[in-house]
Amino acid sequence: MELVQPESLKAAVECSHCHEKTFQPLTKNDHHFCCQGCQFVYELLQKNQLNDFYDYIPEEDRANSLKNVKEKKFEYLNLSEYKNKWLTKENEIEVGLFFVEGIHCIACLWILEKLDQLHPSIISSRLNFEESTLTISAKENSNWEEIANLIQKIGYPPHPLTDESDLRAKKQSEDKSLLIKIGIAAACAMNIMLYSISIYSGAKGDFLLKFNLINTFLSLPVVFFSAIPFYKSAFSAIKNKIINIDIPIALAIILGFTLSVFNTLQGSDQTYFDAIATLVFLVLFSRFVLKKAQSFSQRGNNLQSIIESQVVGKYNAQRDLYENVPSSTIKVGDIIKIEASQSIPVNSLLVNTQAKFQTAAITGEAYPKTYYKNDEILSGFIANEEVTLQCLKDREASYLYQMFRKVKENWSNKSPVTQLSDKASKYLVIASFTLALSTLLYFIVHGQAMVGINRFLAIIVITCPCALGLATPLMFAKGLNIATKNGILIKEQATLEKLSHVKNIFLDKTGTLTEGNFQVVNWDVKGRSKDGFSSFELAHWLQKNSNHPIAAGIKNYLSNLNLQFKEISNEVENLLNSSPVGKISGSIYKFESLPSKNSSEHPLVLKEDDKVLAEIILTDPIKKDAREEVEFLRLQNLNIHLLSGDTQQRVNDFKSTNLFNFKNALGDLDPAQKALYVSNYDETLMIGDGVNDTIAFSKADVSATIHGSLEIGLNASDIYFSKPELSLISKAIMISKETMKVIKRNLIFSLAYNIIGAGLAIAGLIGPLFAAIFMPISSLTVTLSCIISTKYLNEINRKETLWKL
Amino acid sequence: MEAIIFLIPLALILGSVFVALFIWATHDHQFDDLTTPASRILIEDKNINLKTEGLKDESK
Structure with missing residues (x-):
C-alpha cells in the first residue's frame, strides 16, 4: 500500500455515499469516499442492486443521516446466555428486536426492509416507524x-431490546382490549340512540316497554364489559383511600343503569x-x-435499555480471554476490562x-483523579485509560444503575403544572360530590326524589374533571413527540416546562458552534525521532487513548493511511482538555498548538523535546447555521454566552471573524x-458536547448535548440533540413555549367549563x-385544542413527517 | 308497522356482524401500527421490474 501524502491543501470533494465534503478522499472507480464506512455501504448497495436507496433519501438530510460515526461491538449477541434471553424462537426461526437510531424518512424504511437481500441468513425484516x-x-x-x-454500518446504530418482550406484549394486548371496548360501546350507543329517539318522540305503552327492553339488552355489553376500566380504577382508588375521577363516573353508570332498569319495568x-x-364511549375514546x-413513553422504555446496553470485556477463566458482554450480565467477583473513555458500569475494585479516572459526573471534580490498586471505583466514573477491575457490587446497588432508574421514573415525572392540575381535579371531584349530594337531599326533603336523582346524575357527570385531567398530559405528550420528531430527545416533562423560562444560554465552542469533526488537511513530515519512529507512529501512540475531537481527527487520518502500528510504550499522560504527553528514554513527545491565521484552522506541531517532527494542520469548520442561530436567539431577548476551554485569543478571533454577537465570550476555562x-x-440552559461539560450541566437549570453519542448524551444532560444542527436550540425553546401556551389555554377552558356546567x-x-x-365533548374540545395547538407547532410537526418524497 | 318486527332484529344482527368484524380486525393486529404500512405502500420496487423485464435494462 502506497502512502498517500497530501502536499498542500487539496480541494475538497464530495463523498459518493453521504455527500460530505472531504479533503482526503478514498478513491475507487471514480467514486470518492470520506471514510471506509461510507465506501463499504456504497459498494454493498451497488453489489446488491439496491442503489435506489439514494433516490429515496432527501438531499438535505443526506450528510447528517448517512455519516457513519458509531462503532459499537456486538460480539455478545452470539453468546448463548444472551441469545436465550433476547431472541424468541418459532419453528426454527429466530426473531430479534432492535431499537434503531436515526430513522427519519422513507429511505430508511426502504433499506431496512431489504436486509434479507444483504445478508443470507435474514429471512425478513420489518420496521415499526412509530417506535423505531x-x-x-x-x-x-x-x-x-x-x-x-x-x-450499524448502513448507518442505523441498533440496540437490542431485552427484558421488555413481556412488557410490550402486555401493552399491546391492553391496547387491543381498550380498542374493542371502545368499538362495542360506540356500536351500542348508536343503536340505543335509535330507540331513544322513538321514546323521546312519544312512544307509549307496548312500544315504550319493548324499546326500553331492547335498550336494556343493548346496554348490557356497555355496562358489564366496556365500563370495566372505570370500576377497576374506582375500586382501587377507594381501596387506597384516594379520590379519582373514575369514582363519579362509575357511580353514575351503576346508578343510572339500575334506575333505568327499574323504571323500564315500571x-x-x-x-x-x-x-x-x-x-x-366518549370517555373511553378520549382516554x-x-x-x-403518550405512546412516546414506550420510547422512554426503549431509551432505558439503550443506556444499559454498554459492552464490557469480561474475563473468561476457562478460555483465558476477555469476551465482550453487555454490562447487564456481569456479577459480583467478575474481572472486567474497561476501555479508555468508557464509563464504569458497577462499583468495583x-x-x-x-x-x-474522570469523576466529574459523580463527584463534580474537574480533573482526573489517580486511584491505586484495590481502591473502590464507583460506577459512573470514566476511565482515562484501559483498566482492569473486579466487580464489587451488583448492578442494582451501583450508583449508575440508580441514576438510570431515576431517568426512567423521570420520564413520567410530573411537571409542576401537571401536579397543580392534578390537585385541582381532586378538589373538583370532592366539590362536585358535595354539590350533587346536597341537591339530591334538597329535592328528597321536598318530596321530588325523581327530579333530585335526575339533577344528581347531571351534576356528577358534567362536573367530572376529565378535561382538566387531559389538558396537561396530552399537550406535554404532543410537545415531546414533536420535539422527538425534530431530533430533540427530552428526558422529562418538567424539562419541557423549564425550557420555556430560559433566559441565559451558555454555549461550548468546539463541537457545539463548530462541527467538532476535525480533519487533517496537511501533514508535513520534518523528520524522524532519534529512535527512528515516524511522526505517524508517534502520533498514533500519543493520541491512542485520548477522546478529544482533535485526537479523533488525527486517528481518523492515520487509519485511512492503512499503516501497521507497533506498540511503543505505555508512558502517556492523558490530561482532560490538554493534549497527551509521552516519554521514551528521557525524551518528551507532545503536540503543541500554534497560533492560526484563520479561526477554523488548527495548526499543530509534533515535538521531540524542542525539535519539530511534523507540522499538521487540522480544520474544524464552523457550523453553517451558527451565526444565524445565535443572532436569532439574541433577537428573542436571550443572553448568549460562549464558554470555551480554548485560549482567550482564539475565542476572540472566533468571535470577531464570524461576527458573533455574544453577551460574553470567555476562553481559558476549565470545566x-x-x-x-x-x-x-x-x-x-447549558449546551455542550457532553464529555467535559458534566459539571456545568449539573449547575444549569436545563442542559443539552449536541454532539457525541446517545448514551453519553442522555446520561449527562436533560436534552439530547440527535442532529448536529444549531437551529434545534431555538426549535426546542419555541416548542416548549408554544406547548405551555396551549396548556394554559386548555386549563382555563376546562375550569370555566366545569363551573358553568355545574351551575346549569x-x-x-x-x-x-x-x-x-x-362532559366528554369538553374532553374532546381539549383534545381538539391540542391537535390544533398552534400554527408554529403544526408547521414543524408536518415538516418532519414521513412524506419527504 | 308490522315491518318493524323484521327490521329491528335485522338491524341488530347487521350491527353485531360489524362489531364481530371489528373485533376480528383488532385481533388480527390491523390497528397495531398505522404509520409504517401507510408509507410502505408508497415505495415502488424497481428491482421487481428489472426481474420481470429481463435483460432489457441491462442492455442499455
Whole structure:
C-alpha cells in the first residue's frame, strides 16, 4: 500500500455515499469516499442492486443521516446466555428486536426492509416507524453479531431490546382490549340512540316497554364489559383511600343503569341508557387518544435499555480471554476490562497498580483523579485509560444503575403544572360530590326524589374533571413527540416546562458552534525521532487513548493511511482538555498548538523535546447555521454566552471573524470554572458536547448535548440533540413555549367549563343525557385544542413527517 | 308497522356482524401500527421490474 501524502491543501470533494465534503478522499472507480464506512455501504448497495436507496433519501438530510460515526461491538449477541434471553424462537426461526437510531424518512424504511437481500441468513425484516423498532427474523443459529454490524454500518446504530418482550406484549394486548371496548360501546350507543329517539318522540305503552327492553339488552355489553376500566380504577382508588375521577363516573353508570332498569319495568319513560352508553364511549375514546399520544413513553422504555446496553470485556477463566458482554450480565467477583473513555458500569475494585479516572459526573471534580490498586471505583466514573477491575457490587446497588432508574421514573415525572392540575381535579371531584349530594337531599326533603336523582346524575357527570385531567398530559405528550420528531430527545416533562423560562444560554465552542469533526488537511513530515519512529507512529501512540475531537481527527487520518502500528510504550499522560504527553528514554513527545491565521484552522506541531517532527494542520469548520442561530436567539431577548476551554485569543478571533454577537465570550476555562460561571445566573440552559461539560450541566437549570453519542448524551444532560444542527436550540425553546401556551389555554377552558356546567345542572337546565354528551365533548374540545395547538407547532410537526418524497 | 318486527332484529344482527368484524380486525393486529404500512405502500420496487423485464435494462 502506497502512502498517500497530501502536499498542500487539496480541494475538497464530495463523498459518493453521504455527500460530505472531504479533503482526503478514498478513491475507487471514480467514486470518492470520506471514510471506509461510507465506501463499504456504497459498494454493498451497488453489489446488491439496491442503489435506489439514494433516490429515496432527501438531499438535505443526506450528510447528517448517512455519516457513519458509531462503532459499537456486538460480539455478545452470539453468546448463548444472551441469545436465550433476547431472541424468541418459532419453528426454527429466530426473531430479534432492535431499537434503531436515526430513522427519519422513507429511505430508511426502504433499506431496512431489504436486509434479507444483504445478508443470507435474514429471512425478513420489518420496521415499526412509530417506535423505531426493527424486527428481524433469521434462520436458526444465525450470526447476530454480523447482522447487528451490518445494520450499524448502513448507518442505523441498533440496540437490542431485552427484558421488555413481556412488557410490550402486555401493552399491546391492553391496547387491543381498550380498542374493542371502545368499538362495542360506540356500536351500542348508536343503536340505543335509535330507540331513544322513538321514546323521546312519544312512544307509549307496548312500544315504550319493548324499546326500553331492547335498550336494556343493548346496554348490557356497555355496562358489564366496556365500563370495566372505570370500576377497576374506582375500586382501587377507594381501596387506597384516594379520590379519582373514575369514582363519579362509575357511580353514575351503576346508578343510572339500575334506575333505568327499574323504571323500564315500571313502564316509565325515565331511562338513561343513551346517556350511559354515550358517556362510556366518549370517555373511553378520549382516554385512548391520550394513550396513543403518550405512546412516546414506550420510547422512554426503549431509551432505558439503550443506556444499559454498554459492552464490557469480561474475563473468561476457562478460555483465558476477555469476551465482550453487555454490562447487564456481569456479577459480583467478575474481572472486567474497561476501555479508555468508557464509563464504569458497577462499583468495583481496581486491579491495575494505578489508573486515572474522570469523576466529574459523580463527584463534580474537574480533573482526573489517580486511584491505586484495590481502591473502590464507583460506577459512573470514566476511565482515562484501559483498566482492569473486579466487580464489587451488583448492578442494582451501583450508583449508575440508580441514576438510570431515576431517568426512567423521570420520564413520567410530573411537571409542576401537571401536579397543580392534578390537585385541582381532586378538589373538583370532592366539590362536585358535595354539590350533587346536597341537591339530591334538597329535592328528597321536598318530596321530588325523581327530579333530585335526575339533577344528581347531571351534576356528577358534567362536573367530572376529565378535561382538566387531559389538558396537561396530552399537550406535554404532543410537545415531546414533536420535539422527538425534530431530533430533540427530552428526558422529562418538567424539562419541557423549564425550557420555556430560559433566559441565559451558555454555549461550548468546539463541537457545539463548530462541527467538532476535525480533519487533517496537511501533514508535513520534518523528520524522524532519534529512535527512528515516524511522526505517524508517534502520533498514533500519543493520541491512542485520548477522546478529544482533535485526537479523533488525527486517528481518523492515520487509519485511512492503512499503516501497521507497533506498540511503543505505555508512558502517556492523558490530561482532560490538554493534549497527551509521552516519554521514551528521557525524551518528551507532545503536540503543541500554534497560533492560526484563520479561526477554523488548527495548526499543530509534533515535538521531540524542542525539535519539530511534523507540522499538521487540522480544520474544524464552523457550523453553517451558527451565526444565524445565535443572532436569532439574541433577537428573542436571550443572553448568549460562549464558554470555551480554548485560549482567550482564539475565542476572540472566533468571535470577531464570524461576527458573533455574544453577551460574553470567555476562553481559558476549565470545566469547574465553566460551572462556576453558569451558577452565577438564573434560568440557564447549558449546551455542550457532553464529555467535559458534566459539571456545568449539573449547575444549569436545563442542559443539552449536541454532539457525541446517545448514551453519553442522555446520561449527562436533560436534552439530547440527535442532529448536529444549531437551529434545534431555538426549535426546542419555541416548542416548549408554544406547548405551555396551549396548556394554559386548555386549563382555563376546562375550569370555566366545569363551573358553568355545574351551575346549569343545579338549575335543572341540563339533563343527564346532555351532561353525558357535554362532559366528554369538553374532553374532546381539549383534545381538539391540542391537535390544533398552534400554527408554529403544526408547521414543524408536518415538516418532519414521513412524506419527504 | 308490522315491518318493524323484521327490521329491528335485522338491524341488530347487521350491527353485531360489524362489531364481530371489528373485533376480528383488532385481533388480527390491523390497528397495531398505522404509520409504517401507510408509507410502505408508497415505495415502488424497481428491482421487481428489472426481474420481470429481463435483460432489457441491462442492455442499455
